[in-house]
Amino acid sequence: xxxxxxxxxxxxxxxxxxxxxxxxxxxxxxxxxxxxxxxxxxxxxxxxxxxxxxxxxxxxxxxxxxxxxxxxxxxxxxxxxxxxxxxxxxxxxxxxxxxxxxxxxxxxxxxxxxxxxxxxxxxxxxxxxxxxxxxxxxxxxxxxxxxxxxxxxxxxxxxxxxxxxxxxxxxxxxxxxxxxxxxxxxxxxxxxxxxxxxxxxxxxxxxxxxxxxxxxxxxxxxxxxxxxxxxxxx
Amino acid sequence: xxxxxxxxxxxxxxxxxxxxxxxxxxxxxxxxxxxxxxxxxxxxxxxxxxxxxxxxxxxxxxxxxxxxxxxxxxxxxxxxxxxxxxxxxxxxxxxxxxxxxxxxxxxxxxxxxxxxxxxxxxxxxxxxxxxxxxxxxxxxxxxxxxxxxxxxxxxxxxxxxxxxxxxxxxxxxxxxxxxxxxxxxxxxxxxxxxxxxxxxxxxxxxxxxxxxxxxxxxxxxxxxxxxxxxxxxx
Numbered sequence: 396x397x398x399x400x401x402x403x404x405x406x407x408x409x410x411x412x413x414x415x416x417x418x419x420x421x422x423x424x425x426x427x428x429x430x431x432x433x434x435x436x437x438x439x440x441x442x443x444x445x446x447x448x449x450x451x452x453x454x455x456x457x458x459x460x461x462x463x464x465x466x467x468x469x470x471x472x473x474x475x476x477x478x479x480x481x482x483x484x485x486x487x488x489x490x491x492x493x494x495x496x497x498x499x500x501x502x503x504x505x506x507x508x509x510x511x512x513x514x515x516x517x518x519x520x521x522x523x524x525x526x527x528x529x530x531x532x533x534x535x536x537x538x539x540x541x542x543x544x545x546x547x548x549x550x551x552x553x554x555x556x557x558x559x560x561x562x563x564x565x566x567x568x569x570x571x572x573x574x575x576x577x578x579x580x581x582x583x584x585x586x587x588x589x590x591x592x593x594x595x596x597x598x599x600x601x602x603x604x605x606x607x608x609x610x611x612x613x614x615x616x617x618x619x620x621x622x623x624x625x626x627x628x629x
Numbered sequence: 630x631x632x633x634x635x636x637x638x639x640x641x642x643x644x645x646x647x648x649x650x651x652x653x654x655x656x657x658x659x660x661x662x663x664x665x666x667x668x669x670x671x672x673x674x675x676x677x678x679x680x681x682x683x684x685x686x687x688x689x690x691x692x693x694x695x696x697x698x699x700x701x702x703x704x705x706x707x708x709x710x711x712x713x714x715x716x717x718x719x720x721x722x723x724x725x726x727x728x729x730x731x732x733x734x735x736x737x738x739x740x741x742x743x744x745x746x747x748x749x750x751x752x753x754x755x756x757x758x759x760x761x762x763x764x765x766x767x768x769x770x771x772x773x774x775x776x777x778x779x780x781x782x783x784x785x786x787x788x789x790x791x792x793x794x795x796x797x798x799x800x801x802x803x804x805x806x807x808x809x810x811x812x813x814x815x816x817x818x819x820x821x822x823x824x825x826x827x828x829x830x831x832x833x834x835x836x837x838x839x840x841x842x843x844x845x846x847x848x849x850x851x852x853x854x855x856x857x858x859x860x861x862x863x
Contacts, residue, residue, distance in 0.1 A: 462727070463726075463727050463730055465730055465731075465733070465734050466734060467733075467734050467737035467738060467741065469737050470730070470733035470734040470736070470737040473733050474730045474733055477729075478726070492697075492712070493696070493697050495711075496697055496699055496704070496708045497699075499699070499701075499704035499707050499708055500699050500700060500701050500704040502704070503701035503703050503704040504701060506740060506741075507701065507740075511745075
């Protein structure tokens with residue numbers, strides 16, 4: 396059987412969660428780096444015909460599994476977790492309806508509540524300087540305030556539950572990895588470290604081999620961008 | 630067996646998709662209206678103890694099914710579609726792995742690509758005037774431009790597929806209902822009507838009994854807000 400192919404940028408958060416998910420499931424794959432700078436993600440040749448109608452960053456990451464081609468990182472991880480439910484980490488808790496329902500709830504909380512402000516902070520802190528833009532402090536302040544409220548809810552939840560959906564590590568936790576990893580490298584790491592249960596939760600996640608494996612690519616990006624940021628704002 | 634309880638505001642898009650989903654599955658439920666104005670959604674008494682740690686609008690809508698209490702509308706619809714897979718409309722295409730995967734992809738497209746700009750337009754057009762705010766035209770222009778790109782992709786997709794995920798109506802289509810219903814009442818309805826395949830797709834959806842049933846509550850809100858808007862901006 397042909398290997399699964401992941402088209403993406405190892406340094407992007409969305410690609411990283413797909414790679415971490417495949418590592419958690421122990422599923423081998425071939426990574427096909429896409430160079431955004433060259434516009435390869437807009438080229439009809441890089442993916443099979445059924446998705447070339449789609450364009451721009453929607454295509455990053457994409458997963459090819461035989462005749463199936465998927466995009467949108469959270470749809471890809473759910474597909475992988477479902478298809479390989481018998482191997483590796485049980486990321487969806489299929490056999491326990493209440494836990495499975497909670498995986499659904501907390502993956503949506505990540506998507507709707509955590510992700511939007513987190514993306515804004517990471518963009519202003521790491522991406523804007525690389526693009527020669529001045530970080531917008533009012534966007535940062537507003538997003539930090541929103542995340543502060545989000546983590547208050549997480550702190551209460553994690554005082555009753557080892558992980559977000561249940562006492563096991565699931566997709567709901569996994570989807571947070573890249574952006575919390577980046578946040579920990581900003582002046583707002585205390586959003587995590589100042590909350591006892593959130594800190595223990597993150598410490599447990601940060602020790603997972605799947606994260607350590609992905610961290611090299613993430614670090615390259617973070618270090619590159621932070622160096623640029625220091626020069627850019629100095 | 631006790632009826633499922635839906636806590637929500639019939640006029641909110643998020644509550645509407647839960648109600649439409651339950652109608653598509655033919656599952657009876659009890660609607661428990663929550664009056665935001667009275668702050669009932671922040672009251673510990675209105676939901677069971679396992680969710681009172683959560684606060685503000687995260688709780689709208691919530692679904693209680695026996696001992697399980699869920700929030701986040703897209704998690705609720707997936708739970709309902711999964712639990713009642715044997716009855717009503719097959720919203721997840723469980724038995725066809727490729728179609729099921731595409732339901733996952735296109736529900737994420739709705740959540741990540743369609744919803745953010747659609748929410749901004751609806752807010753500026755209908756909600757801001759009710760709150761005594763002047764609609765921000767630059768937010769509207771930027772969001773319409775983004776939606777224009779999104780619907781270009783939909784048009785291409787729907788030229789090959791009757792519905793977004795496959796040739797059957799699924800959750801991926803259902804999640805679009807409230808905000809497209811509202812968009813059709815704005816000056817930007819041509820985002821939908823100017824595209825041949827998108828228009829046919831929406832016409833098919835708009836004829837579903839589940840939508841017509843929900844439309845009464847939606848219309849009350851839309852008419853109320855549009856009247857206010859006309860006064861407010863006149």
